Amino acid sequence: MFKGMPKIFWIGMLIMYGWCFFFMYLEMTIPGFPLKKFLGVPACYIYNWLLGLWGMNIVVSFLYYYMEEKREAKQK
Amino acid sequence: MDEVNPIVIIGALMYFAVIFWIGWTSRKASLDASDFYVAGRKVGPFVNGSALAATYFSPASFLGLPAFIFIIGYPFWWALVGIIGGMPIATLLTAAPLRKYAPTSFTDYYADRYETKWLRLIAGIPTIIGGFAYVILSIVGTALFMLAILKVNFTVSVILAAVVVFAYIYYGGMVATTLSTAFQGVTMTVAAVIAAIYVIANYGGLNGLTDAVLANNANFFNLPYVNETASHVYVSMWSGVVGFFFTWHFGFSALPYTVVRFFTTQDIKAARRSVFWAVIVGGAMYAGLIIIGTGARVLIETMHPLMETEGITNAVKVLVHMKTEYGVAGATVTDYSMIAAMESLKSPFLLAIITAGGLAIAMATAAGWTMVLNVLLGRDIIGKVFGSKWPEEKPIQCTRMMTTVVLAICTLFSFSPPALVLDISGAAFIVILCSCGPPLIFGIWWGRATKAAAITNILVMTFLSCFSWMYAKTVIGKPHFFFLNKALDLDWVTPHQFYWVFVGLIFFVLLSLVTKPCSDETIQKYSLDLRPEQ
Numbered sequence: 162m163f164k165g166m167p168k169i170f171w172i173g174m175l176i177m178y179g180w181c182f183f184f185m186y187l188e189m190t191i192p193g194f195p196l197k198k199f200l201g202v203p204a205c206y207i208y209n210w211l212l213g214l215w216g217m218n219i220v221v222s223f224l225y226y227y228m229e230e231k232r233e234a235k236q237k
Numbered sequence: 238m239d240e241v242n243p244i245v246i247i248g249a250l251m252y253f254a255v256i257f258w259i260g261w262t263s264r265k266a267s268l269d270a271s272d273f274y275v276a277g278r279k280v281g282p283f284v285n286g287s288a289l290a291a292t293y294f295s296p297a298s299f300l301g302l303p304a305f306i307f308i309i310g311y312p313f314w315w316a317l318v319g320i321i322g323g324m325p326i327a328t329l330l331t332a333a334p335l336r337k338y339a340p341t342s343f344t345d346y347y348a349d350r351y352e353t354k355w356l357r358l359i360a361g362i363p364t365i366i367g368g369f370a371y372v373i374l375s376i377v378g379t380a381l382f383m384l385a386i387l388k389v390n391f392t393v394s395v396i397l398a399a400v401v402v403f404a405y406i407y408y409g410g411m412v413a414t415t416l417s418t419a420f421q422g423v424t425m426t427v428a429a430v431i432a433a434i435y436v437i438a439n440y441g442g443l444n445g446l447t448d449a450v451l452a453n454n455a456n457f458f459n460l461p462y463v464n465e466t467a468s469h470v471y472v473s474m475w476s477g478v479v480g481f482f483f484t485w486h487f488g489f490s491a492l493p494y495t496v497v498r499f500f501t502t503q504d505i506k507a508a509r510r511s512v513f514w515a516v517i518v519g520g521a522m523y524a525g526l527i528i529i530g531t532g533a534r535v536l537i538e539t540m541h542p543l544m545e546t547e548g549i550t551n552a553v554k555v556l557v558h559m560k561t562e563y564g565v566a567g568a569t570v571t572d573y574s575m576i577a578a579m580e581s582l583k584s585p586f587l588l589a590i591i592t593a594g595g596l597a598i599a600m601a602t603a604a605g606w607t608m609v610l611n612v613l614l615g616r617d618i619i620g621k622v623f624g625s626k627w628p629e630e631k632p633i634q635c636t637r638m639m640t641t642v643v644l645a646i647c648t649l650f651s652f653s654p655p656a657l658v659l660d661i662s663g664a665a666f667i668v669i670l671c672s673c674g675p676p677l678i679f680g681i682w683w684g685r686a687t688k689a690a691a692i693t694n695i696l697v698m699t700f701l702s703c704f705s706w707m708y709a710k711t712v713i714g715k716p717h718f719f720f721l722n723k724a725l726d727l728d729w730v731t732p733h734q735f736y737w738v739f740v741g742l743i744f745f746v747l748l749s750l751v752t753k754p755c756s757d758e759t760i761q762k763y764s765l766d767l768r769p770e771q
Contacts, residue, residue: 162683165768170329177322181482185315189475192463195311196451202443205311205458210527213318215520222325222516226509229329229769236770 169228173221180217184208241388248589249387252424252596253401256417260405263413274341274612274636276411276501284419285507286514289498291422291598292605293324293489294519295371296378297662298526299425299598303578304571306530307552310468311458312478313530317523319482320489321516327490328512332499334681334767336508340500342612343493347673348621350680350763351688352755357617359692363672363699364493367665368610371494372647374661375603376402377565377654382595384563385576386588391565392652398596399648402603406611406640410633414604415501421597422518428594429525435582436532446532453535470730471717477730484735488666489515491674493613494605533578540581552577565654603647611639660716663733664706671741672698679745681767684760690748698741705734 188194195205280288298320306313340346343364347356380394389397405413440446450457459468460478467473472481489495502508537552538544549555555577556570563573579591615635620628628635676691705720713722719729754760 162679162685164682165765165771166682167329167769170326173325177325181315181318181322185475185478185482188460189462189478193458194463195458195460196447203447203458205314206443209314209318210524214314214321214527215516215524218321218325218516218520219513222328222513225325225328226506226513229333229509230506232769 167229167232169224173224177217177221180208180213184213241386242585242588244585245386245589245592248586249383249592249596252593255420256401256405256600259417259420260408260413263416272410272412274411274616274632275497276415278339278501279503280415280501280507280511281503282507282510283514284415285498285502285511286516287420287422287518288415288418288601289422289489289495289511289515290519290522291418291425291601292498293492293495293515293602294425294522294598295375295602295662296381296595296599297374298523299429299595300378300381300572300575301662302523302526303530303533303575306527307533307574307578308469308571309471309481310454310456311531312460312468312472313481314527315478316481316484317527319484319486321520321523322482323486324489324512324516324519326487327495327499328509329769330678331490331496331681332508332512333505333769335496335499336502336505337767338763342617343496343609344613344617344621346680346763347676347691350686350755350759351676351691352759353688353692354622356676356688356691356695357613358622359695360673360676361613361618363669363695364613365610366699366703367669368493368606368613369643369647369650370661370665371606372603372610372643373650373654375599375606376647376651378599379596379603380651381563381565381572382576382592382599384565385559385573386580386592386595391563395648395651398600398603399644399651402600402607403640403644406604406607407637410636411501411608414608415498418601418604421601424597425594425601426518426522426525428590428597429522429529431525431590432579432587432594433525433528435584435587436528436536436578439536439582440532446528449535449539450531453538457531471715471732472730474730477717477732480730480732480735483738484663484733485666487670487674487738491677492666492669493609493673494602496677497609497612498605529575529578533574536578536581537574540583541577542580542583543577607640607643610643611636614643615639660710660733664703664716667706667733667735667737668699668702671702671737672696674738675742675745678742679749681764683746683749684764685749685754686745686764687749687752687754689752690745693748694741694745698737698744701740702734702737705737709734 196203344357347360376398379398383389383394384391456468461467499508534552543555556573559573560570616628619625672695679686706716709720710716717732719731
């Protein structure tokens with residue numbers, strides 16, 4: 162099952178799920194966690210809104226196509 | 238008719254002018270079946286990425302997600318993170334392998350991989366259920382924007398929305414649909430981002446917005462377990478938060494209306510890159526929607542003109558007033574929350590942008606799903622399953638006829654929409670994902686996936702997911718609780734019965750292990766050969 166799937170796929174999955182569930186866990190164990198100040202604003206705007214929603218997914222989707230193109234170029 | 242600012246009307250007219258121009262200029266680009274079905278496989282990464290985002294996101298996103306943040310509070314932000322987080326996964330899981338395979342219709346893969354033409358019909362069942370629901374909600378979404386902002390009568394709005402979508406699919410097929418959808422992707426994103434900037438600027442920054450939201454609703458940022466009162470009963474358990482994260486999460490990888498867009502790209506490289514662009518476009522729009530949803534209640538309660546009306550004391554009453562005034566059956570009060578929040582900012586320019594964005598997102602999805610359904614009903618079912626020569630001999634005529642049928646049926650249902658737009662979307666996602674998702678994913682990535690498992694999984698999971706959703710909605714009152722809560726005296730939150738997606742994956746694997754695999758030749762051609770070359 163999933164034989165031949167590029168390693169970068171699993172690394173990307175680890176980054177995305179790791180990030181989301183780590184912060185969900187913190188939110189459900191530390192009272193008021195989303196509103197704790199980070200970089201001058203409530204932390205949830207940084208780890209959820211800016212990075213979890215957008216930044217991290219841009220990086221992961223970039224890695225997915227870039228690493229595959231690099232691997233294919235190497236093969237040729 | 239209420240007064241509408243001329244700037245808002247000009248914004249809407251400009252949007253329609255561009256859409257008609259795209260449809261007109263691309264009408265000669267669909268000369269053969271390949272052009273009509275898959276845009277001649279000539280679409281570049283950015284255009285395809287923007288079209289992917291616009292197709293994937295519907296009025297359920299533009300109207301429904303801010304509405305759910307309005308109702309549920311901060312924990313629902315994770316649903317939006319889950320949706321965008323599910324997009325990159327498609328790059329290597331389905332986009333690249335399916336582009337390598339290069340089919341015409343999404344059911345081609347099921348028929349080829351599982352060696353039976355009947356899987357076109359079987360996979361078509363949940364797709365027709367979900368697809369029709371989506372076209373209806375998209376027409377309703379378009380009409381709600383025209384009704385609430387442009388003050389056009391709802392019946393006229395529904396007809397207008399259906400006619401515009403019909404016109405550019407009828408004449409331009411996938412070429413016109415792709416180009417107009419790419420434009421719509423940019424439009425909806427610009428609209429959401431500008432709206433978010435307006436909201437943030439109105440409160441003097443993110444801190445000001447947060448303070449205003451907390452002053453209005455102290456429970457807004459509450460999570461389960463660490464707060465006495467959760468922000469809403471739907472997120473009073475971890476399963477509510479995680480469940481909303483997963484409800485739409487895998488849709489981008491496995492739902493037919495996005496999967497077919499991977500077939501239209503120039504090559505595998507473009508297919509992979511198009512996901513990257515879809516994440517940029519879609520992620521920016523969702524960032525905007527989070528801010529709009531977060532600020533919606535406080536904006537309405539402190540700034541909406543209707544708050545000055547006697548007897549209206551809170552945001553819900555404003556929305557009830559709007560619902561009563563517009564009188565659209567099925568649409569719930571919260572379907573108007575996004576529009577009401579934007580009205581609160583009292584900027585004609587913003588309303589013009591939001592109207593264009595709302596129309597764009599709704600029409601793009603209606604067009605995307607109609608393209609799936611017309612190929613499914615015409616080429617796949619009438620032609621490939623029942624052996625009619627019509628779709629083969631006159632493919633464009635057949636597809637146009639099916640477009641007419643699909644849009645006529647959906648328009649009739651749209652006059653009296655069945656439910657809240659986001660609830661229709663959640664139900665459609667779960668039905669298709671748990672039934673058709675496992676045979677698609679495992680078909681590519683597991684040689685052991687079998688025909689018997691594919692047929693059984695699609696039929697059983699379609700029934701179970703439809704039944705449990707309707708049971709939870711009718712017996713328990715909401716589709717967001719576990720459907721056996723009453724029978725087993727439980728209190729579990731399981732948004733839209735999301736667990737069926739995982740049950741479907743396990744069920745498919747178990748069935749495959751005890752049934753006969755496909756031939757070696759099929760496994761080689763439609764599974765092993767589609768994976769990246771090592």
